[in-house]
Amino acid sequence: MRYPKLRELKEAVKALFTGPYTTKFPSVPHEPFERFRGKPEFHPDTCIGCTACAQVCPVGAIEFRDEVTEGLARRVLIVRWDLCICCGQCQANCPPEKGIVLSREFDLATTEDPKALRQEIEKELLLCDCCGEVIAPRDQIAWVSRRLGPLCFANASLMLFYLNNLGLAPQEEGAPQGEKKEPLRADRITVLCPHCRREAVLKS
Ligand code: SF4
Ligand code: SF4
Structure with missing residues (x-):
């Protein structure tokens, strides 16, 4: 028979008084820690539309398309939260640094169409x-x-x-x-x- 080590016994006794480590989410809202990597969000005022984030995203969660029609030339950038794995590469490689920022929001479960989990922004194109x-x-x-x-x-x-x-x-x-x-x-x-x-x- 193998006996528990002293360190494990100490942790077990401590847990009797400190209570469980896990949170009560979802019955009680969970507040993630300061540097938690949640869903990424475009910041239209600081994003310059360069598409570097789309190029480094390992799962293709960021897409873009250029639309040039009469009187309208714009680049549409889309981040799809249903595909995102919250790795943070888009934020780390964003040239102006704050064009896309990972929020602390993580609870994205939905019964709606997951493709609706997205954010779209537009940037005016120069011709x-x-x-x-x-x-x-x-x-x-x-x-x-x-x-x-x-x-x-x-x-x-x-x-x-x-x-x-x-x-x-x-x-x-x-x-x-x-x-x-x-x-x-x-x-x-x-x-x-x-x-x-x-x-x-x-x-x-
Ligand atoms: S956090 Fe990672 S997976 Fe999500 S959009 Fe940014 S680069 Fe893509
Ligand atoms: S979020 Fe950053 S990397 Fe992505 S298009 Fe905007 S400026 Fe470029």
Whole structure:
């Protein structure tokens, strides 16, 4: 017969006085500890729409799609809580750090369609002034230009955003849908996709 070790006996006696370690959830609401990793939530004011979170998510719980229709160019970002495993990779790899943050909410059990467990946000897209191709979300370009500072003068598109941040240039509008044009020399100081910028430089 094997006898319990002294350490185990001590724990058993202690448990008689301290009560059970487990919580009474769900009959009593459970308050998770400070750094608990619960469901991730987008913060639209700080998210720049770069999609880094979608690329690092190991289970594909973050999706995005670009929608360019007449008068509307937007990137839709979706986080699906029914797939999420709360690993925290999206938050850890978010360039502005607070674009997506894991909350402490964990009780997601539902009898509804699990696909309804999601959050969607939208980011306005910046289009090439000449061909109308998607360049990136406007917030992402503005964020990069703020980070680079005066180094933005190496790229006319970033430079315009940098000057706009300083209040020295008007807000760039991008090309209206359906109005495509050949990039000319005069277009070099406008917002262009890499292809049109190369064309404009070669023609100058
Ligand atoms: S916490 Fe992990 S699984 Fe959930 S969305 Fe973020 S990266 Fe994906
Ligand atoms: S800013 Fe952060 S949350 Fe927003 S798309 Fe990029 S990585 Fe995801």
